Amino acid sequence: MARIxxxxxYDGSAFEGWQSQPHGRTVQDVLQAAVREIAGHEVVLHCAGRTDTGVHATTxxxxxxTDAARPLSAWVxxxxxxLPHAVSVHWSQEVDEDFHARFSAEARRYRYVLLNQPVRPAVLAGRVGWHHAPLDLAAMQAACAAIIGTHDFSAFRAASCQANTPVRLMHLARVGRQGNCLHFDFAANGFLHHMVRNLVGALLHVGKGEAAPDFMRELxxxxxxxxxxxTFAPDGLYLCGIRYPExxxxxxxxxxxxPPAISGNPCEPESRSVD
Incomplete structure (x- = not known):
């Protein structure tokens, strides 16, 4: 057997999350069906991070x-x-059997792209989040400092979360602005269910002036x-990459x-190095 x-x-707005469901309208379902066509047998895909309905992935x-002998190009x-137009394989590689997409990962990175203008988006609907009123960028940047490091993130954990522990190591948490878009970047050794969307919701609470930057530390x-x-809307959330041992x-x-925070194309590459 080979491990590929x-x-x-993928555009998450076209699917009901990653994880396979009886109705078949998930990323895992369409990918497994497509891989089956090339492999000639049933396969089960194991992913690095299961995304929810409406959440996108660039990586x-x-x-x-599989026991099917195929060139790597066939898996692309x-x-x-x-595959439907909303999902695409970028590259494939054979690895040793000790590799696991989820359990071998050292860090995961997400970006939330938020359109901050009075009028809701149309062309970018479903691809960016939206908030109509001005936001205090400096206050949100200051609030991010509190969540760097190892913490119990129970305050940002969905009730349905099945993780064994709420403790995570946050490597990166920052907010930037480009034009009328804000980008919220997070990298950690792992994320709880709805954790990023809950962090964004809390940071917006600070940005709207409804709480001081110390609010994050108190939570x-x-x-x-x-x-x-x-919990904030899923529309602008992107799984951007996974770091593995060399x-x-x-x-x-x-x-x-x-994805950069710009009005137009939130899927244009900004960086290719992992924090």
Whole structure:
């Protein structure tokens, strides 16, 4: 058996999340069906991070096992020929059997792209979040400092989260502005269910002037989701990449694809190095 890794991009608004469902309208379902056409047998894909309905990915990593002898190009061009337009395989690579897309990952990175203008988006609807009123960028930047490091993120954890522990190591948390778009960047060793959307919701609470920057530190201390602002919309959330140990031999330049915060094309590459 060979273990094959795929790097995948998809528009989450076209699917009901990653994880396979009986109705078949998920990213995993359409990918498994497409890979089956090339492999000639049933496959099960294991991904680095299961995304929710409406959440996008510029670099999702998944693996599957097969006894079919195919050139690596077949797992890209061949699979893409059987996929809907909203999902595409970027590259494939064979790895050792000790690689696992989820459990071998050292870090994951997300970006939330928020359009900050009085009028809601039309062309970018579903691809960016939106907030109509001005936001205090400096206050949100100051608030980000509190969540860097190892913390109990229970305040930002969905009630349905099944993780064994709410403790995560946050490597990167920052907010920037480009034109009328804000971009919220997070990288951590792992994320809880709805964690990024809950972090964005809390930071917007600060940006709107409804709380001081210390609000984030207080939420961490209280460790109570009921005291936190509502979960923000999924529209502008992108899984941008996964970092793995170099020993697995995956292309470093292919492990990160960050959408810039611009009005127009939020999927144009900004960086190819993993933080």
């Amino acid at each position: 890794v795929l790097s995948i991009e 999702q990593i998944a693996h599957f096992d 061009r061949g699979v893409n020929a059987h 961490l201390r209280q460790a109570d989701r009921r005291l936190s602002p509502p 020993s697995h031999g995956l292309p470093a330049r292919g492990q990160l694809f960050v």
